[in-house]
Amino acid sequence: MTPHGPSVRQGIWQTAAKGFAAVLLLASPLSAQEVTITSQGGDLQLTGRVAGFDGTYLEIEGPHGPVIVDLARVTCAGAACPPQQGYVPTLRMSGEPVLSGFLLPALLEGFAADRGLSLSRADDAITLTTADGTVALHVVLTQTGSAEAFADLITFATDVALTLREPSPDERARAAAVGLSLTAPADGVILLGNDALVPVVSPRNPVRTLAPADLIAAYAGQVADWAAMGQTDTPLTLHLGLADSGAVEAFLAQLDAPPATTIVHHPTAAALALAVADDPGALGLATLADAGVAQTVTLRDACGLTASPRSVDLHTQDYPLTMPAFALVRSAVQPAIVVDLLGWLRSPAAAAIVRRSGLADRTVVPVPLNDQGERIAHAIDIAGPQTSLTDLQATIAQLRARSRLSLTFRFAEGALALDAASAANLRRLALDIRDGVHGGRDILLAGFTDGAGEAQANRDLSAARALAVEAALLDLLGTLPADVDLGTVGYGEAMPIACDDIAWGRRMNRRVEVWIGD
Numbered sequence: 001m002t003p004h005g006p007s008v009r010q011g012i013w014q015t016a017a018k019g020f021a022a023v024l025l026l027a028s029p030l031s032a033q034e035v036t037i038t039s040q041g042g043d044l045q046l047t048g049r050v051a052g053f054d055g056t057y058l059e060i061e062g063p064h065g066p067v068i069v070d071l072a073r074v075t076c077a078g079a080a081c082p083p084q085q086g087y088v089p090t091l092r093m094s095g096e097p098v099l100s101g102f103l104l105p106a107l108l109e110g111f112a113a114d115r116g117l118s119l120s121r122a123d124d125a126i127t128l129t130t131a132d133g134t135v136a137l138h139v140v141l142t143q144t145g146s147a148e149a150f151a152d153l154i155t156f157a158t159d160v161a162l163t164l165r166e167p168s169p170d171e172r173a174r175a176a177a178v179g180l181s182l183t184a185p186a187d188g189v190i191l192l193g194n195d196a197l198v199p200v201v202s203p204r205n206p207v208r209t210l211a212p213a214d215l216i217a218a219y220a221g222q223v224a225d226w227a228a229m230g231q232t233d234t235p236l237t238l239h240l241g242l243a244d245s246g247a248v249e250a251f252l253a254q255l256d257a258p259p260a261t262t263i264v265h266h267p268t269a270a271a272l273a274l275a276v277a278d279d280p281g282a283l284g285l286a287t288l289a290d291a292g293v294a295q296t297v298t299l300r301d302a303c304g305l306t307a308s309p310r311s312v313d314l315h316t317q318d319y320p321l322t323m324p325a326f327a328l329v330r331s332a333v334q335p336a337i338v339v340d341l342l343g344w345l346r347s348p349a350a351a352a353i354v355r356r357s358g359l360a361d362r363t364v365v366p367v368p369l370n371d372q373g374e375r376i377a378h379a380i381d382i383a384g385p386q387t388s389l390t391d392l393q394a395t396i397a398q399l400r401a402r403s404r405l406s407l408t409f410r411f412a413e414g415a416l417a418l419d420a421a422s423a424a425n426l427r428r429l430a431l432d433i434r435d436g437v438h439g440g441r442d443i444l445l446a447g448f449t450d451g452a453g454e455a456q457a458n459r460d461l462s463a464a465r466a467l468a469v470e471a472a473l474l475d476l477l478g479t480l481p482a483d484v485d486l487g488t489v490g491y492g493e494a495m496p497i498a499c500d501d502i503a504w505g506r507r508m509n510r511r512v513e514v515w516i517g518d
Helices: 006-025 097-115 146-154 169-177 212-219 246-252 269-277 311-315 336-344 348-356 373-381 389-399 420-434 455-477 503-509
Strands: 034-039 045-053 057-062 065-070 074-077 090-095 118-122 125-129 135-143 160-163 189-201 237-240 282-287 298-300 322-329 366-368 403-410 442-448 485-490 511-517
Touching: 034 057, 045 065, 090 097, 090 146, 097 118, 097 125, 097 135, 097 160, 097 189, 097 322, 097 336, 097 348, 135 336, 146 160, 146 169, 146 246, 189 246, 189 269, 189 311, 189 348, 189 420, 212 237, 212 503, 237 269, 246 282, 246 322, 269 282, 322 420, 373 389, 389 442, 403 420, 420 455, 442 455, 455 485, 455 511
Parallel strands: 090 135, 090 160, 237 282, 442 485
Antiparallel strands: 034 045, 034 074, 045 057, 057 065, 118 125, 125 135, 160 322, 189 282, 189 322, 366 403, 403 511, 442 511
């Protein structure tokens, strides 16, 4: 958070208040979460909900957006007003049990150890104290699904949402209705790490590879038995985790039809694994660490491209069932120790804890061109009028002397806007450039598209996406270091990493990759 002096804050208050004071004076009665702020002269009032407080400055979300005021210079009325004396920094975090109940407590232990603080836990609350017994931070962790975490963020019931998916269009719309943007800026999105879903079957089922299109069709209720997927004629039973799990919600959102009504939802990962292992006709989706006694299955698409949850493919998010674990921060107005904690969550020390928890951490790893043989072979195999062998040779020649970084940027169909994981990746790349990690090297932002549309239009779109990433990167950096050379290129539909026969394959292909040279 960039600090502002009282005069600047007062100016923000005065400018905003003058614009809609009359409207605010006619506001509806206070809800349990609302407060009323009155200026020192008593002539201006603002009614809204507390979005953030850093011990000095208070952020109020009013009918016309956020206003930040110096609490000492106004009068605050309402149960949610922070105390003027004896303030204890508090951070509310709600979301997926694997994050709020397991990963975050481990991360808080690591943060406390790094900062020389003591940690105590009582139920779902964790308290960090200094050596003299002063409470430095009180953290309240609430275990919910991703949908409830977004709802908590929208209703001001939490400061940080811990999710395994991005917000849906409906959640974005409901947030916008209360003045909250869930299309978060890079600073408001922390990518904690990546987990993955993997298809699982019974060990008595001989299937070891499955087409993504068949997986989608099965869970959309379009397949009733294994014979329809080229296997022996065995009735198909479908299994998933809890319906309100962010991972399950994200997967079901990729279906091209309503989910099958026969899906069995299980309360725990262990229950799902046991049910699948016991039924030769079962098909399930489990998290990578929770397959248990069930047999994992590799995805192989209609183009012959294999997708498996290798560590490198989780880092690049090239595995189609990758589940990014997010912390979405509601307000930048936070106590200094919370700002410190949120920054520490992006540190190597935090990444080590994430890695030990079984997730792929945020470490940026190189992916040399020589390690992408299947992708290159497929590109050669499908070369034709749209992307010729000559085009492909030129592409490989340009990339041969470089290594791809695991940071990847992805887009909606036909769009230039980055998704939440890409926003976090953009911030990471900007910080690495600022800190000299890539000093003396050239960085190439290489854009790619799916195969829909004409070849030249796709090359133009891929180039535009690479330029959009470059512009966003330069906006974060302000000034590009003199020893870094940044360039862009658009390759269109060349070198796909997935088949275009289903939506998620096309989504994987719409990307900008980062290639580093000497």
